[in-house]
Amino acid sequence: MSLAPHVWPVTATVAGGRLFVGGCDVVALAEQFGTPLYLLDEATLRGAMRAYRQAFAAAYSGPVRVHYAGKALLNTALAQIVAQEELGLDVVSATELLVAQRAGVPMAHVHLHGNAKSDAELERAVAWRVGAIVVDNLDELARLRAITKHLAEPQGVLLRIAPAIEADTHAHIATGGETAKFGLPLAALEEAVAQTIAAPGLRWLGLHAHIGSQLFALDQVVATIEVLVAQAARLRAQFGVTPVELSPGGGLGVPYTADQPPTDIPRYAQVVSAALQVACTRHNLPLPRLTVEPGRSIVARAGVALYRVMGRKGRRWLHIDGGMADNIRPALYGARYSAVLANRADEPACDPVDIGGRYCESGDVLLREIALPPAQPGDLLAVATAGAYTLSMASNYNLVPRPALVLVGNGQARVIQRRETEEDVLARDVPLGGDNAGTTLWRD
Numbered sequence: 001m002s003l004a005p006h007v008w009p010v011t012a013t014v015a016g017g018r019l020f021v022g023g024c025d026v027v028a029l030a031e032q033f034g035t036p037l038y039l040l041d042e043a044t045l046r047g048a049m050r051a052y053r054q055a056f057a058a059a060y061s062g063p064v065r066v067h068y069a070g071k072a073l074l075n076t077a078l079a080q081i082v083a084q085e086e087l088g089l090d091v092v093s094a095t096e097l098l099v100a101q102r103a104g105v106p107m108a109h110v111h112l113h114g115n116a117k118s119d120a121e122l123e124r125a126v127a128w129r130v131g132a133i134v135v136d137n138l139d140e141l142a143r144l145r146a147i148t149k150h151l152a153e154p155q156g157v158l159l160r161i162a163p164a165i166e167a168d169t170h171a172h173i174a175t176g177g178e179t180a181k182f183g184l185p186l187a188a189l190e191e192a193v194a195q196t197i198a199a200p201g202l203r204w205l206g207l208h209a210h211i212g213s214q215l216f217a218l219d220q221v222v223a224t225i226e227v228l229v230a231q232a233a234r235l236r237a238q239f240g241v242t243p244v245e246l247s248p249g250g251g252l253g254v255p256y257t258a259d260q261p262p263t264d265i266p267r268y269a270q271v272v273s274a275a276l277q278v279a280c281t282r283h284n285l286p287l288p289r290l291t292v293e294p295g296r297s298i299v300a301r302a303g304v305a306l307y308r309v310m311g312r313k314g315r316r317w318l319h320i321d322g323g324m325a326d327n328i329r330p331a332l333y334g335a336r337y338s339a340v341l342a343n344r345a346d347e348p349a350c351d352p353v354d355i356g357g358r359y360c361e362s363g364d365v366l367l368r369e370i371a372l373p374p375a376q377p378g379d380l381l382a383v384a385t386a387g388a389y390t391l392s393m394a395s396n397y398n399l400v401p402r403p404a405l406v407l408v409g410n411g412q413a414r415v416i417q418r419r420e421t422e423e424d425v426l427a428r429d430v431p432l433g434g435d436n437a438g439t440t441l442w443r444d
């Protein structure tokens, strides 16, 4: 079997029939750390971050910030890499914000997102002086105005709009339609801006939109930028305010299978930058700071998931020791993946098989119709492009502890998130106490 080059990490190779990532023999890693195991290839990760920064610095004439969208995958080591590579960080919860702080990401480069932020989350973000709170709706704005009313130094705010643009992607990850769950409908924008500029504790920075994830066609991203700039021009005419920042969100797609096109970060940077520059010229607006928020296209390809083959059923099924609790994407929206047998990576593939996850749902099928060499129990399945929206969405379904995450590079492997233990899983479990302890209703 050969590795589709744009789907696997940049360091992935096959030697002596075994898959290597980051200079490490993945068969040995699976033995050392157990399975399921997630690997993160440092070279691929840092390469994508640098590609974003360089491409936007070359393509856009104004100031640019690249923020990593932490929802794709987040832990302290990854946030430290984000800070080392001089990216900002987007967070969606108080705990993600805490991770940003632990990692030393400068708070001025952190944005708090979310459509249902709690007061506690808003208060922490304000107290820690994040660069911007991205306000989703008028009720949130009212709470934020109350929280910030006594601030000496106002809190920066971006207003997220629903630009009424349907992205060409799966409905579960499309977020820009007129009736989408996220963002202010355009009809509510005037009121939101009026309230923001009147609030003594708030400083209006500009507008934000994010129309969805796993986007390949960029026409709708261009259309979103046109809406952002047209709205900014309308607001200037009405309120005399000019945005200092505009953000078209993230969403650039990545290939999961060999038939999908490679991620082209330079082209994305050119298209986004040109669209913003053209629209600003047309509306006679000064170039704002451009903030982009990629998640998937930074971390997906760096990730490889390793599973042990536990058994077979007929010619069709292979059962593995992980599945929907560590990677919900196939069950949630039919996501497809590429895989090889890591311990027999140079053997020819035969008839396609389905890979059944270990969890108690018929829908827990990690891969369908995947051609592999005839597999045996004990073989090691390696799944490519597994870095984004996998571990970050993991659960303890069936009370199975969640896998470890290991950073690999230059032949070294470092655990950056240890495997959960049974004790971790049961730490929140509170047995009945007092008179009910140890009683039974069984009579036989």
Ligand SMILES: Cc1ncc(COP(=O)(O)O)c(C=O)c1O
Residues within 6 Å of the ligand: 069, 071, 072, 090, 113, 210, 212, 213, 214, 249, 250, 251, 252, 293, 294, 295, 296, 297
């Ligand atoms: C507001 C916002 N920004 C950025 C992202 C990152 O998107 P992606 O991982 O597709 O780049 C998301 C993801 O859904 C998002 O909701």
